[in-house]
Amino acid sequence: MTEAIASEIKLIVFQLNTKEYAIPVNQVRSIEKVEHITRVPHTDKFVKGVLNLRGVITPIIDLRSRFGLEESSYSDSTRVIIVGLNELEVGFIVDLANDVIDIPVNSIEPPPEVVGVKEAEYINGVAKVGKRLLILIDLEKILKIEERSSLQGIEG
Amino acid sequence: MPRGAGLMDMNQYLEVFIEESKEHLQACNEQLLELEKNPEDFTIVNEIFRSAHTLKGMSATMGYEDLAKLTHQMENVLDAIRNHKIKFNPEILDVVFLAVDDLEAMVQSIAEGGDGKRDVSDVVEKLLLIEKGENPSQTSAKSEVAATIADPVQKNIKSVYDEFELTVLQQSKEQGFETYEITVSLREDCLLKAARVFMVFEILEKVGEVIKSTPSVEQLEEEQFDREFTVTVISKEIKDDIQKKVMKVSEVDSVEVNLLTMEDLRQSENEPIEDKLPNNVHIPEKEIQENSESKKLEEKKAATSSSSSKQSSKTIRVNIDRLDILMNLFEELVIDRGRLEQISRDLNNQELHETVERMTRVSGDLQNIILNMRMVPVETVFNRFPRMVRQLARDLNKQINLEIIGAETELDRTVIDEIGDPLVHLIRNALDHGIETPEIRKANGKSEEGTVILKAYHSGNHVFIEIEDDGAGISREKVLAKAIKNGIVTEQSAASMSDKQVFELILASGFSTAEKISDVSGRGVGLDVVKSTIESLGGSITIDSTHGNGSIFSIQLPLTLSIISVMLTEIQKEKYAIPLSSIIETAIVKKSDILNAHNQRVIDFRGKVVPLLFLKEIFDVPVFEEEDEFYSVVIVRKGDKMAGLVVDSFIGQQEVVLKSLGNYLTNVFAISGATILGDGQVALIVDCNALIK
Known part of the structure; x- marks a missing residue:
């Protein structure tokens, strides 16, 4: 079984601005439709607020905004991917989340070195599946950097 | 994971054992401190002795040998103190404190799932030195007696007597009564234990007077004992007669009658009794008094000494986790209650209205009870x-x-x-x-x-x-x-x-x-x-x-962290909750009544100048509608400072469940948490303390 994990990895695929991104399935708790989000003042621009996820107050991050992409209004296909990392539970707003695939681990390549693109900071690697190019996001970096900056905010 | 019934039982006892051990150790600590202040007060030594004694009995039963060994030694020293064999001084107290520390550590270790083993030889030795240093010849005999008294596993449990009981025994002896300690053992298949106890007591009261019973009468009546109980009786009848009479009660397995001499009694209590009481008092009168007093003491003792049997008081121990689960479930209920209230308002159905109102009342009572249960x-x-x-x-x-x-x-x-x-x-x-x-x-x-x-x-x-x-x-x-x-x-x-x-x-x-x-x-x-x-x-x-x-x-x-009363307010399209505990009152203020002082908008509120805080600006609320001529103001305070929070409208007062914003959004300015409203939306709770500087 460990061998299977070592050789293959299950990914949730979602779209931002027509590009395809992926996140390991074990980091995903659930996928939700966008409900009423309550804005929280004095937070980073990409934090859209909080929503009630079955009784748990869950912060929501707009991933377009987080990656420095142009924001768009939400449509019927817009989804919130609830991800969990250690004690943190956060929702990501994405344009579309419609696929689960298994890919061989060795098909993942290190991210191309692009200087000056904000998005590149949060990428773990890229994987080519047929004609599709999946961008693997790095949850730890997306959430951790925030932690640090908010801590600095307290001290300052 | 399924567990065997036997193991469960043992675990249940273990919990009780740990809880009660902690209580006894706490009692020891408190009384020792008291003793330090009043070194002459031997009733305190007695109290400590009792706690130590019970602890010893419990730990021996549970098989914690080190614990029993140390308490035993501590008990000996205490015994020597109260019998004036060694003189009490602060150094002794230090060592006893050390011993209590060790005991606490052991109980803690057991509570954490350990075996309660600990090297206590050091302290035991110190205690031995104290004990022997003063009077080695008598103490060895003493410790033996203490051992027989304390060991609950042994068949012949002897009761421990307090001063009053001893006085009674002493004086009845002078009047020609003998003191018997009668240990009655019921048959294993005995069904009506309390009834048999009653019958035994009836017989004993005919032959003499019952001075004491171990366990206490209350515990015996509630069948809080295994098979055996000990009764101390004064009587003029001879030993064999008493035994035969008691044996007549059916389902009694065995009766053991021991004649107690004053020497036996003095060994467990060596107070100079005659000095304490005036000699020319009639016994019958005195007895009535003393009986009631000794009864009081007995009750007190029962409170500290029930080792295997539980209190007869109407309390139960509940695992704190269960209370937490109850609280969580209730929080869910409060959220749904809010939702129901909303639906009922929207539908405007009379019957639904009444039902929801009733439910609100009942759940309000329930909330009080649950919150009270969590109060410590x-x-x-x-x-x-x-x-x-x-x-x-x-x-x-x-x-x-x-x-x-x-x-x-x-x-x-x-x-x-x-x-x-x-x-x-x-x-x-x-x-x-x-x-x-x-x-x-x-x-x-x-x-x-x-x-x-x-x-x-x-x-x-x-x-x-x-x-x-x-x-x-x-x-x-x-x-x-x-x-x-x-x-x-x-x-x-x-x-x-x-x-x-x-x-x-x-x-x-x-x-x-x-x-x-x-x-x-x-x-x-x-x-x-x-x-x-x-x-x-x-x-x-x-x-x-x-x-x-x-x-x-x-x-x-x-007072409590989880459910609070708030005033729900609306600012443009957003809802904010302001804790009622910070609110003095609400007011509607005309725009023209607002004054300017040092670039700060203020109002005159009952003769006081109160600064206004526009939440719309503080929270950067997106504006959709123009404001009207009147402001809705919530006057809040922090200590003796006040401020007026300007909102668009008041929605009403509501009980809400306080929730945190989670680990990701920490320290949001002027927001202390969030709550879920009846319609499932989230409202933020305003932290008034952060707004008033």
């Missing part, structure tokens, strides 16, 4: 402080008297769990930095003994805990010098700060004003942790101090 007296936190203060005072060579007031004040247990460490810190601080050494105190014209007062009391929706000392107080100059040196404040701003503001600087991180760093409280980290812990509980801390006369650290805590 602060005593559970306070009771460890006398020991700590005593030890610290010795370490610091200071004389300190700790006064505790209002230990019965109740707080939610989540708060109780968190408040212990901050209090320890503040008390250490008061002892180390507050109270001066006896020499300095004397030189300053104070009594050599410093006083620390720990006080808890209710006020409104809050509980206050104050730590007051009559020590040196806080030096404004020293604090400022240090704060400026550490870059916490600038020299310019320092000059304009009020004393209170200056004192609160010592709560800033990395602050330690002691000239001499001691290992007691000068460890760099310190009071800032206290402050942040208290704030995380939704409380606040203030400091008041007079240089030379002492300081008061005052902690304000919310």
Whole structure:
């Protein structure tokens, strides 16, 4: 079984601005439709607020905004991917989340070195599946950097 | 995971054992401190002896040998003290305290799933030395007696007698009565144990007078015993007759009658009895009195000595986790209740209205009960402080008297769990930095003994805990010098700060004003942790101090953390909840009544100038509609300061479940949490304390 994990990895695929991104399935708790989000003042621009996820107050991050992409209004296909990392539970707003695939681990390549693109900071690697190019996001970096900056905010 | 019934039973006993052991150890601690103050009072020694004795019995039954061994030795020393065989002095007390420490460590280890083993030979040896150093010949005999008395596994349990019972026995002896200790054992298949007990008692009361029974009569009536019980009787009849009479009761397995001589009794209690009582009193009169008194004592004893059997009082122990689960479930219910209320308003159906109203009332009562169940007296936190203060005072060579007031004040247990460490810190601080050494105190014209007062009391929706000392107080100059040196404040701003503001600087991180760093409280980290812990509980801390006369650290805590009453308000399209505990009242203010003072909009509220805070601006609320001519203002306060929070409209008062924003969004300005409304949406809760500076 460990061998299977070592050789293959299950990914949730979602779209931002027509590009395809992926996140390991074990980091995903659930996928939700966008409900009423309550804005929280004095937070980073990409934090859209909080929503009630079955009784748990869950912060929501707009991933377009987080990656420095142009924001768009939400449509019927817009989804919130609830991800969990250690004690943190956060929702990501994405344009579309419609696929689960298994890919061989060795098909993942290190991210191309692009200087000056904000998005590149949060990428773990890229994987080519047929004609599709999946961008693997790095949850730890997306959430951790925030932690640090908010801590600095307290001290300052 | 399924578990065998046997194991479950043992676990159940274990829990009771741990709980009760802790209680007995706490009693030991308290009484030892009491004894230190009144070394001549032998009733205290008796109390400690009883606790130790019960503990020994329990631990032997549970198979914790080290625990039993140490308590046994401790008991011997106590016994020698109360029998005047050794003279009590502070050194002995120190060793006994050490022993209690070890016992606590062992019980703790058992509570954490350990085996309760510990090397106690050191302390045991010390105790032995104390015991032998004074009177080696008599103590060996004593310890044997103690052993037979205490070992509950042994068949022949002998009762322990207190002074009153002994007096009665002594005097009846003089009147020609014999004292018998009768141990009755019921048959294993006995179904009506209480009935048999009653019959045995009836017979015994015919032959003489029942002085005492172990377990107590109440426990026997409730069948809280295994098969055996011991009754002490005075009678003029002979031993064999009594035995035969009792054997007539059916389902009695065996009856053992022991004649007790005064020597037997004196060995367990060696008080000079005759001196204590006037000699010319008639026994019958006296007996009535004493019986009632001894009964009282017996009850008291039952409260401390029920080892395998539980209290006959109407309380049960409930695992705290279960209360937490109950609370969580109830929170869910409160959310759904809010939703139902909303639906019922929308549908406007009379029957639904009534049902929902009823449900609201019932769940309101339920909420009160659940919240009350979670209330714990602060005593559970306070009771460890006398020991700590005593030890610290010795370490610091200071004389300190700790006064505790209002230990019965109740707080939610989540708060109780968190408040212990901050209090320890503040008390250490008061002892180390507050109270001066006896020499300095004397030189300053104070009594050599410093006083620390720990006080808890209710006020409104809050509980206050104050730590007051009559020590040196806080030096404004020293604090400022240090704060400026550490870059916490600038020299310019320092000059304009009020004393209170200056004192609160010592709560800033990395602050330690002691000239001499001691290992007691000068460890760099310190009071800032206290402050942040208290704030995380939704409380606040203030400091008041007079240089030379002492300081008061005052902690304000919310009664409960999970369900609060709020005023729900609307600002444009957003909803904000303002805790009712901060609100003085609400008002509608005409735009033209708003005044300007130093670029600050203010209103005249009942003769006071109150600054206005426009939440719409503070929270950057997106504007959709123009504001009208009137402002809705919520007047809130923090301490003696007030502010008017301007909102668009009031929605109403509501009970809500307080939820945190999670680990990701920490420290959002002026937001203390969130709550889920009846329609499933999230409303933010305004932190008024952060808004008023």
